[in-house]
Amino acid sequence: MIDYSQTIPNNVDLGNDKTLQRALERWQPEFLQWWGDTGPQDTAALQVYLRTAISVEKDGWANFGYVRMPDYRWGIFLAPRDEDRAVSFGDHKGEPTWQEVPGEYRSTLRRIIVTQGDTEPASVEQQRLLSATAPSLYDMRNLFQVNVEEGRHLWAMVYLLHRYFGRDGREEAEALLARRSGDPNNPRILTAFNEQTRHWLAFFMFAFFTDRDGKFQLASLAESAFDPLSRTCRFMLTEEAHHMFVGESGVARTIQRTCEVMREHGISDPAQVRAHGVIDLETIQKFVNFHYSVTLDLYGSEVSSNAANYYTTGLKGRFEETKRTDDHKLISDAYPVHEVQGTQIVEKSVPALTALNARLRDDYIVEVQAGLDRWNRIPAKLELPFRLTLPHAGFNRRIGSFAGRHVSPSGGVMSESEWIRRKAEWLPSDADHAFIESLMGRVIAPGQFANWIAPPVRGINNQPIEFEYVRFD
Numbered sequence: 001m002i003d004y005s006q007t008i009p010n011n012v013d014l015g016n017d018k019t020l021q022r023a024l025e026r027w028q029p030e031f032l033q034w035w036g037d038t039g040p041q042d043t044a045a046l047q048v049y050l051r052t053a054i055s056v057e058k059d060g061w062a063n064f065g066y067v068r069m070p071d072y073r074w075g076i077f078l079a080p081r082d083e084d085r086a087v088s089f090g091d092h093k094g095e096p097t098w099q100e101v102p103g104e105y106r107s108t109l110r111r112i113i114v115t116q117g118d119t120e121p122a123s124v125e126q127q128r129l130l131s132a133t134a135p136s137l138y139d140m141r142n143l144f145q146v147n148v149e150e151g152r153h154l155w156a157m158v159y160l161l162h163r164y165f166g167r168d169g170r171e172e173a174e175a176l177l178a179r180r181s182g183d184p185n186n187p188r189i190l191t192a193f194n195e196q197t198r199h200w201l202a203f204f205m206f207a208f209f210t211d212r213d214g215k216f217q218l219a220s221l222a223e224s225a226f227d228p229l230s231r232t233c234r235f236m237l238t239e240e241a242h243h244m245f246v247g248e249s250g251v252a253r254t255i256q257r258t259c260e261v262m263r264e265h266g267i268s269d270p271a272q273v274r275a276h277g278v279i280d281l282e283t284i285q286k287f288v289n290f291h292y293s294v295t296l297d298l299y300g301s302e303v304s305s306n307a308a309n310y311y312t313t314g315l316k317g318r319f320e321e322t323k324r325t326d327d328h329k330l331i332s333d334a335y336p337v338h339e340v341q342g343t344q345i346v347e348k349s350v351p352a353l354t355a356l357n358a359r360l361r362d363d364y365i366v367e368v369q370a371g372l373d374r375w376n377r378i379p380a381k382l383e384l385p386f387r388l389t390l391p392h393a394g395f396n397r398r399i400g401s402f403a404g405r406h407v408s409p410s411g412g413v414m415s416e417s418e419w420i421r422r423k424a425e426w427l428p429s430d431a432d433h434a435f436i437e438s439l440m441g442r443v444i445a446p447g448q449f450a451n452w453i454a455p456p457v458r459g460i461n462n463q464p465i466e467f468e469y470v471r472f473d
Ligand SMILES: [Fe+2]
Pocket: 120, 149, 150, 153, 214, 240
């Protein structure tokens, strides 16, 4: 007899659900195999100071202790059910939320869940090699925390597939373990999740920009009329906040260290800055440009009839849907989107229902800009003139109305030849990656940090910065 509350902490009554037990008993060994094959490399023996969710109560979701990662207890948690929750938007507005999947929305909902679920293992695969070059034990621990929680997010989506979608759900759950990030024959579903994460700057940028897309997608699915999906996403969002913290503070500490060196030596020339073994701000800007533009593509086409359908049928709401004060149907509303006409970018008004991807992306941009403003306080405080900026939303896009167009960071429309000639000014080149990789080297003495990054302001869970966050014995 397996004690499910121990091996798979959960609040879905797994102990009494025989069908779900059978499905998970098959899937769990495959998951562990996948973790061993594609999760953090050479880490099975490490003891890592991790938080494990064992319940959704305040004191239950942040339990800290040393864990060997293959023994991490990946649990299944849904935010508590609100019996009074009604559908808050679309054609079904005001009706009770659904506790089972309505037949007519079955395949669409399954597709939404699979697409979200696929991003979770993908990012673990992308980050597989990073612990070999961790700039400190603190950072290594944070990487592993993100990795195990992305693993748990996969469990969350697989729970929905197993519990609510029968045999097709089980097949999809297996396929989630079969695809591989960057594999040309069986890639992950979304492009940004097939990019390599070559070094820690890319990891921090990914956690800031791309995990935040995750937040916005989860937040709009948390509005769903399908209540189990809503409740699952609500709990995932509590974990996602830490991932974005890892990203934002990682980039901030990189900027901090660079600015300190610039200040100390009175230098600003990128080559001189690099000579001191830190990452020049111009290169950091290029990474902002890259990760931001690649992440904007995850929102899909600005104008989309699928997005309109998801909304009218109640499957996916807007960011903070219930806090908005309009009619939550949007039938006669309009929303501005942008596109290239000739050599100009023009604004046009489209039906709001079709522009929900653009709207979600715009909400995301507001939050990203606030993060950049926080980063910019670092050079400001050290009286350095450099400021990071977000490129135009049309810059370097492959999906949506700017796909196939060439737009500079400042929003100028350019020819393809000009783009090819100038793009290395704006996007990281192989040489930039190689320079950053040359700085990467593992630092494992407690309290020590690689030269290119400043220590954090405080440790994890009130532990000191010099705490032994990872043990190697
Ligand atoms: Fe996630």
